Amino acid sequence: MSTLGEGQQVSVRTPTYSSPSTKLTVMSTNLQVVREIIADVSLPAEIEDVILCSWRQSTRKQYDVHIRKWRQFCFQREIDFLHPVVGDVLKFLHNLFKEEGLSYSSLNTARSALACCFTDYQGREDRPLTHHVLVTKYMKGVFNCRPPAPRYAVTWDANIVLDYLALMQPLDKLSLRDLSYKLVMLMALTSGQRCNMLAGLDTKSMIKSENSFDFSITVLAKQDRPNKLFSSLRFKKYSKQELCVFNTLESYLDRTQPLRSESKLLISYVRPFKSVGVSTIGRWLKTLLGLAGIDTVMFTAHSTRAASASKASRSIPVDEILKHIGWASATTFNRYYNKPIDNSNKNAYDVAVLQ
Template sequence: MGLSKDVKKELLERHLVPKNCTKIDAPKLNPEIKAALSDMLIKKDKAIENKQTQVAAEKPPSAETETGSCPNFKPEASVPGSSASGSSEEVRADSHDDIALTAAAAAAAAAALSASPTPAPLDPPSQADVDCREVIRTALLKRSVPPSSLNIMIASLSKNSIKQYDVAIRRWVSFCRKNNIDIYEASTPMVIYFLTELFQLGLQYGSLNSHRSALSLILGSRVGSDDRITRLFKGFYRLRPPAPKYDITWDPAVVLEFLANWYPNNNLNLEYLTKKVVTLLMLVTAHRVQTIGKINLDNITINNNHQLISIKIHDLIKTSRPGSAQPYLNIPFYKDRPEICPAKTLVTYIDRTKPLRNNEKVLFISFKKPHKSVSTNTISRWIKDTLSVSGVDTSIFSAHSVRHAATSAAYRKGINIDTIRNTAGWNGNSRVFARFYHRDIQCNQSNQFALSILNTEAD
């Protein structure tokens, strides 16, 4: 419809745009509507806008411009095979069609904001060409972060966080590619579509929160602060509330009575001695496996005439924050039952492994050659093996369940909740002194938690 290309070119050459008509522009797309449109629709609207601008430039002059503003206009000139009035009608028809198309684009945007989306299904997060760190780097650069600051900002993320976000970012890249969306400039409605699809796939509240955190690294804080996304997560919480990992726990006395059979310590082979000491340390400290894996020989101190072993943890752990105190572990000598004494077992382990270390300072090393330091996964496997042979159902309980069992047992035996919090590394008011003055403190209750666990008498 409308004028042919050759006719338009001829008209532009023969009739200049009047000076009083230079401000006739095509309507601009509303920014709110534009945010909800796909790249394809935006490009289509831009093409329509360019066409309407060109039509405005080609508009035949009116009678007023014939006599005044447009001296170059020649009344006798007309499009071959048609009258001037006919050409004007075609131009107006063409313009009306374009306006109708723009209205259709606006209607499509409104529908995108209100109707349920039908994005392409997510692929499994397995694209080999997606590098989580590089995606985050590119996102930061697009948000005007100086290149010299990139490595520092990336360093704020731990290895475990990067590993966790990697799955989320791969899923996001897959979703964006399937739906022709810019990874770094996606609209909030598209983020909602993405999160909703993950929810429909069965992801739990914690996993969805992890995906939101990953998207915040790419798209900025709006992912966490937008009221629509906040409302969406409230819905996630109500429809699929997070449940505790364990509804029940096991009795530490069962494991302690089993470990009492692994005695004397000097007669144990290195494998049994290793598994015994690491399980005892987990029970009497109630810390995470990560914390136990960070113990360094240089930070172990035997004091109070062999009444207590103190262990400082200087390396950063999961709960490390600016201004917070690092873990300080107290391991008592339990003389009432030396066969399950954690401090005595620890001293034996240190002496046994001393000639095998080759300057290895990390406490726990492999009981097989070449006796190198081990990962937290290995330590978890040792603990789980010990729980299994002790009679704990390891098809239900993992190594981390030691933390649940120990704190629950201490609470049942009447240990003050603040003492439990301090021992296990949870925040509590009783830690304010240590946080602000950075001094190593030992209160009178420092051993109560560990001693309550080692006392295997019935509650």
């Protein structure tokens, strides 16, 4: 690995591609690459498996994209993809920046993916090549040239969706599809959680009391860390019956009871009524947003977190929001989720005059 010492010049040569252990394998993934590297440490397979679990599934998918690109980049230029020089890494990152137009955030993900390949698992070197001083400076330059921007400058008015949900009554007259839509939207708004958290809810870990449904969380939240776990979700009764998530969930459980063949809370509203995944829940949320009149070209299912948290911040302290959703600090909330509410759908004074 190349390091920069005082008075040293940085090599940007292209080494000969000759190592049989680093030949391009089209179907190789991030985990296979890392497993090959860890194999040099001569660990039992069971220990390797646990080490590989340090990357969550979503992270693996993100990394795989960039590692495949890196392999292809190296193959075309006859570079040893596990033992490049710093100039090769910079050329690859610059290709992603210039040719593919990647943002700072995406480029940082690519850098982290490469770090998996370049890490010395024997512990002989403290830092991988991706932390070379020139790579660090390059990333800072990317940040200055193309500053990261939040996806949404504003968020939609939760009252618009709540008004639509209030019309979806009575519950026993709704189709199972509409009941499912209403439930997931109320759960998303009142919990502020991601789709993967809702998809992981299980009736086996559910406790019903007079005024609430409590779920023990059996999946890891994105913000979970070894010293901070989000352990439970509670859906409480609300005074307005038409917006009560407790009543809606109770009705949903009664309706789906004879259809269930598994314990996951949310199931499909069509045969064979199997449990639904993250993408399906996201589609349900986005569909209901569209029905309520929200611009679904601009806003995705994930926007429910910002809309929910932004509305709650108008009436309760930020500390309560952080505790409820599971954020560690107000920085995340203020940077990504606390947005001005878009009232463009309402008749402002100037619009009313001009109409």
